[in-house]
Amino acid sequence: MQYVKPTSLLTKNESHRLEKLRDYHILDTHSEDTFDKIALMVTQVFSCPSAFISFIDEDRIFIKSNLSPLAFNEAKREESLSSLVILQDDVVVFNDTHTIPHVRENPYVSGENGVRFFAAVPLKTPEGYNVGTISVIDTHPREVTPLQINMLKMLAKIVVDKLENRLRYRKTIESQIDLMNITLHExxxxxxxxxxxxxxxxxxxxxxxxxxxxxxxxxxxxxxxxxxxxxxxxLEENQIVLFIEEIDLKELFMRLQSNFDLLAARKGQSIIFDLPESTSQFFADKAKISDILHNLLSNAIKYSYHGAEIKVIATEINGHIRIEVKDNGQGLDESDIERLFTKFAKLSSKPTGKETSNGLGLSITKSFVELHNGTIEAVSPGKDQGTSFIVTLPLRYEKEHSLSEFSS
Structure with a gap:
């Protein structure tokens, strides 16, 4: 089949492809023995002098392994033959680059001792994104065998497996750190x-x-x-288990009052709990719901002024429990609300009693709410006009244990 010049060097899933590439943290890293050995195997399989393991960034090619006389590890994307490879789903072979007009014009082909033979396979992630290539070149035309092609594909899979293993390990470590941060915060x-x-x-x-x-x-x-x-x-990485049980909201509110009355009284604040009799029980993870309300009430006390009034209001709406934690404290501006639930967010509001804050509480709270298929939002008329945090949760959740993803 004759090779056809592509109309664009951008892949169909370019933004997702780049996102996955950056997840690997491979760009601009030093050469490594593991990848260099794979590139060396490619040269031996093809009996060629040069092989590369490259990753295609937004506008450049980063060469992780360079087994060639070339003394650089980066090239322009539009000038690299690897940019053509990631547009394909299979191996690309140019037995003689001079027989293909638009390839013959490439600066790495047309120059002295330029590339005459080129074979490469995309590095395809489990999601189907081509983030890079393994390639082999020679300054003389060559023919390839099916065995060589199969070996090149196998080595490409080994590279991707290596990247995925590293990614899983890093996410496991990050997950453990998150869990420790959550515990320390709680x-x-x-x-x-x-x-x-x-x-x-x-x-x-x-x-x-x-x-x-x-x-x-x-x-x-x-x-x-x-x-x-x-x-x-x-547990496996990024997973949190929910223990679903029947929760008596009145009992939960009484415990909150017992836990926070002293802290509020120290700042001359009052906490008012409003729970209609009709709203008493629902199914959820009791510990997680307690954590959610602890975080929201703790923040209300922390960021409200001395003598402030804080309300915790529960209502039942369309098969959901709606819990609002409302204060008349420092309030939030638009910039605060935009980054409110992100990790380590620094907001304009400051603790009013010399309390400390690490910016994790609301991020954790949002994660726990979403684990219950619920929603959380913050509403504030503006600075010094108070804030309401509104949590909405389904009244009934599957009673058996369920595994869900945890995200910061």
């Missing part, structure tokens, strides 16, 4: 409660029974979080 509130209870006991011994119960509850919450971390670390 034990901050019970630690603050323990610290505050200790201060009260040291000043007023009559409060020991009440404070002892609070300390016991906070320690239990910390132990639970550490246990969750150990369990999640045993």
């Amino acid at each position: 034990i901050k509130n019970p630690l603050a409660s323990i610290k505050l209870a200790n201060e009260i006991i040291s000043k007023d011994g009559t409060k020991i029974p009440n404070m002892a119960e609070m300390i016991k509850s906070s320690v239990g919450r910390i132990k639970s979080k550490l246990s969750d971390l150990l369990k999640q670390s045993e």
Whole structure:
């Protein structure tokens, strides 16, 4: 079949292809023995002097392995023959480049000792994106055998497998770090409660029974979080398990009140819980729902002024439970809302009582809400006009354990 000049060097899925390429973190890295050995095998299979493992970026070619006299590791995309290869689904072979008009015009072909023989196969990801090539060249025309072609395809799969293994390992590490960050974030509130209870006991011994119960509850919450971390670390990467059970929302609100009354009172704040009698039970992961409300209420206390009023309002709408955490604090501007649920987001609002913030809470909260097929949104009229965080969750969720992806 005669080779036809393509009308464009861009692939049909160019943006997704580039996204996957960047996920590999392979661009602009040093040469590695593993890839160089694969390139060496290509030269031996074809009995050719030069072979390359290349990755096609937006407007350039990055050469990861360069077994040739050429002393560079980058080329313009429009000048590279590899740019033609990623447009194909199979091996591209030019037995003699001078017999193909538009290829003959290529600067690497037309120059002195230019490329006369060229064979390459795309590096195809599991999603079907061609992110690069393995290629072999010679300055003399050549013929290829089916065995050589099959070997080239096999070596290309080995390269992609290597990239995928590295990607999975990196994501596993990132997932473990995320889990540790979540756990560290989640034990901050019970630690603050323990610290505050200790201060009260040291000043007023009559409060020991009440404070002892609070300390016991906070320690239990910390132990639970550490246990969750150990369990999640045993799961496959990026997965969190939901333990679905019937939740009594009234009981959950009472626990929230018990946990946060002291922290709010320290800033002269009041927390009002509004729960209609008709809204009492729904099915979800109790620990995760508790985490969601802990994060939202903790933020409301943290970013509201002294003497502020905070409301937690639950209503039932069209088979869903809607929980609103509303404060009359610092509010949010449009820029804040745009980056509100991203990891380590830095917002214009600042804690009003010298509390610390690592920018993880809302990102974690959003992940837990979405695991329940729910939604979360923030509404604010503007700066210093308060904020409402609204969580909407289905009343019923599958009762058996379910695995879902976790994203930051």
